[in-house]
Amino acid sequence: MQGAKWRMGLAAIGCLVVAAHGAAQPSVGRGARDPLQPTVIVGSEGKGMFAGAGIPPGNMPIFAARDGAVPSGVDPLPIDIFTTKDFYKDRERWTDPRYYRCNSAVGLEQIWGAYEVPLIGDDPPRSAAWGFCDRDYPREEIVTPYEFRTAKEHYAALLAETRAKGGPTIHTQATLPDWNGRYLRARAKTASWYFGAILQIPTYLSLLTPEYQKRFVQQMYHYSGSNAAQWPGSYCWPEGFMRRLSQYGGGTVSMIMTPDLVLDMRNAAKTLITQIHIGREFNEEGVVPRLGPDVPQWFGETIGFWDGEALITWTSNIQGWISHGGFEFSNKLQSIEIYTPRKDASGTLVGLKHEIVLYDDEALVDPVRIVHPMEKQRDLNEGDPFAVMECVPQSFPVDGHTTPMSPGQTVEYRVPDIYGRPWAEIWERYHEEGMERPREQTGRFGL
Amino acid sequence: MTIDRRAGHLASGAGMAVLMSVATVAEAHHSFAMYDTKQTYVMTGIVTRVDPNPNHLQIFLAPLNEARDQVIKDEKGEPVVWAIEMDGASIEARNGVSVNGFPRGTIMSVGMHPLRNGFPGGGRGESGLFKCPADTPPAPGKHCDSVAGSTSHGKGVLPTPTGSAPDVPVAGR
Numbered sequence: 001m002q003g004a005k006w007r008m009g010l011a012a013i014g015c016l017v018v019a020a021h022g023a024a025q026p027s028v029g030r031g032a033r034d035p036l037q038p039t040v041i042v043g044s045e046g047k048g049m050f051a052g053a054g055i056p057p058g059n060m061p062i063f064a065a066r067d068g069a070v071p072s073g074v075d076p077l078p079i080d081i082f083t084t085k086d087f088y089k090d091r092e093r094w095t096d097p098r099y100y101r102c103n104s105a106v107g108l109e110q111i112w113g114a115y116e117v118p119l120i121g122d123d124p125p126r127s128a129a130w131g132f133c134d135r136d137y138p139r140e141e142i143v144t145p146y147e148f149r150t151a152k153e154h155y156a157a158l159l160a161e162t163r164a165k166g167g168p169t170i171h172t173q174a175t176l177p178d179w180n181g182r183y184l185r186a187r188a189k190t191a192s193w194y195f196g197a198i199l200q201i202p203t204y205l206s207l208l209t210p211e212y213q214k215r216f217v218q219q220m221y222h223y224s225g226s227n228a229a230q231w232p233g234s235y236c237w238p239e240g241f242m243r244r245l246s247q248y249g250g251g252t253v254s255m256i257m258t259p260d261l262v263l264d265m266r267n268a269a270k271t272l273i274t275q276i277h278i279g280r281e282f283n284e285e286g287v288v289p290r291l292g293p294d295v296p297q298w299f300g301e302t303i304g305f306w307d308g309e310a311l312i313t314w315t316s317n318i319q320g321w322i323s324h325g326g327f328e329f330s331n332k333l334q335s336i337e338i339y340t341p342r343k344d345a346s347g348t349l350v351g352l353k354h355e356i357v358l359y360d361d362e363a364l365v366d367p368v369r370i371v372h373p374m375e376k377q378r379d380l381n382e383g384d385p386f387a388v389m390e391c392v393p394q395s396f397p398v399d400g401h402t403t404p405m406s407p408g409q410t411v412e413y414r415v416p417d418i419y420g421r422p423w424a425e426i427w428e429r430y431h432e433e434g435m436e437r438p439r440e441q442t443g444r445f446g447l
Numbered sequence: 448m449t450i451d452r453r454a455g456h457l458a459s460g461a462g463m464a465v466l467m468s469v470a471t472v473a474e475a476h477h478s479f480a481m482y483d484t485k486q487t488y489v490m491t492g493i494v495t496r497v498d499p500n501p502n503h504l505q506i507f508l509a510p511l512n513e514a515r516d517q518v519i520k521d522e523k524g525e526p527v528v529w530a531i532e533m534d535g536a537s538i539e540a541r542n543g544v545s546v547n548g549f550p551r552g553t554i555m556s557v558g559m560h561p562l563r564n565g566f567p568g569g570g571r572g573e574s575g576l577f578k579c580p581a582d583t584p585p586a587p588g589k590h591c592d593s594v595a596g597s598t599s600h601g602k603g604v605l606p607t608p609t610g611s612a613p614d615v616p617v618a619g620r
Binding site: 286287292293294295296331417418419420443444445446447 | 496497498509511516517543552582
């Protein structure tokens with residue numbers, strides 16, 4: 001396919017990376033070489049490389065062309081995601097970066113000004129900016145370097161490896177690694193592929209099954225063509241499991257250590273807590289492994305064990321959902337996560353390395369890996385306390401657009417089908433009129 | 448018609464006591480005064496969604512017609528869906544009522560006390576709940592408790608209904 005050829009060429013010429021850090025470790029399932037670290041993003045990006053709130057002085061947007069111009073040497077498609085009348089009909093073009101004007105996922109998400117500096121131009125959406133078509137990130141740096149196809153296999157192999165060394169390590173409060181503290185996760189736009197800035201969208205799509213490709217392109221269209229973002233946090237809907245790994249959610253991590261329970265606490269629009277139950281085993285009789293009753297949990301349920309100073313965890317029983325800008329995930333999502341200490345030359349703890357392998361055979365064609373370095377900022381009892389986040393709704397969907405409302409205002413409210421992709425329900429009702437969306441077949445009872 | 452109109456009773460004093468105990472288990476997420484415990488319906492229908500809310504699991508149910516071969520639809524041709532509220536999700540899961548156990552398309556029967564305001568919803572109270580075998584609806588006019596191979600989930604039997612419900616509730620639409 002034209003798109004595939006285009007992408008193969010890009011992979012060869014366009015991946016600007018620096019050498020990976022982290023030495024290879026002789027383990028069956030952890031400590032592989034860190035993913036390559038890019039030096040540039042795909043773009044476009046209104047706030048350049050700045051990753052904080054607000055607009056920095058001298059802000060320099062990143063783009064290959066803007067205001068209706070086309071980058072030199074690029075032959076644009078006759079129809080793209082900014083000009084299409086029905087993105088469902090464009091499926092053959094989905095694998096061509098030019099369909100997205102070579103914007104990354106976050107490039108599209110920001111283009112109407114989601115992060116404060118729009119690049120949509122004066123005749124939107126026709127005048128939307130372009131990212132760099134010669135930049136991309138290798139797919140092989142995203143998929144797992146390990147041989148396992150399921151989280152269960154992965155966890156079992158790590159446990160067997162640990163047992164072969166005489167483990168797992170049973171820590172007491174006295175021997176427990178003292179990771180108590182607040183950590184700041186790497187937040188640069190280039191820090192992780194999951195932040196969505198360093199890879200072309202067709203490369204992202206290559207990770208997904210056809211149904212989840214469709215869902216991802218639907219999300220991308222509603223950032224670019226319709227400007228109708230539906231971020232779960234904007235309505236105080238649940239944030240979901242993957243939010244803890246996104247660029248602007250879960251960036252500050254509080255680790256609370258006890259011998260039998262470790263807490264990984266973060267914040268987004270709501271508080272995100274991972275409870276790691278040390279030494280427990282899953283009940284594997286149901287559809288997915290779980291600890292408690294057969295009820296999917298927004299952050300899943302997590303077991304773990306220690307291999308010396310490495311904390312190895314398995315999370316299952318996760319409620320399928322979305323983290324905006326990322327792929328939708330199903331109730332089959334499971335993760336294997338490894339926390340290891342990072343120390344300076346004197347042996348003092350300076351941070352943690354958090355390695356995550358995600359398994360979801362409904363959404364992903366291959367397991368994928370995310371590696372997040374974290375720097376220790378302070379002890380738990382220093383500075384401001386951890387804020388437990390409740391979310392009180394301020395914005396509501398009005399005619400399919402997120403709209404902040406004031407006390408006393410009235411709005412017609414359509415109750416969302418919260419477990420039925422409520423974001424997509426809004427898109428489909430208000431912003432896809434005339435499109436030929438593939439429909440589910442009616443069942444035998446006319447439902 | 449799906450709503451069983453046999454005369455009878457489920458609730459009043461005893462039913463309210465059970466509802467109060469449910470409220471205690473669910474840590475009083477809301478008052479149960481919204482439900483008319485003097486009214487009881489029995490429905491057989493198709494599950495459209497299970498909402499595993501930790502406070503009160505809800506089953507969204509599209510009632511079947513009397514022939515048990517089509518769901519009831521409104522004047523626009525859309526299925527009529529009732530929201531049936533139960534115990535918290537973890538409690539119901541222990542009875543096998545869960546997202547995984549009751550996927551879309553599950554055929555089930557349950558009794559309920561309807562909302563006082565006429566919206567299409569109700570509380571299960573102490574009613575039994577029966578799941579038909581997959582793709583096996585009951586005979587016309589019957590419920591899942593009459594089908595060989597059906598399973599019971601939680602409390603008791605299907606109650607004797609006290610009244611009738613509208614095919615297409617007007618409120619809430």
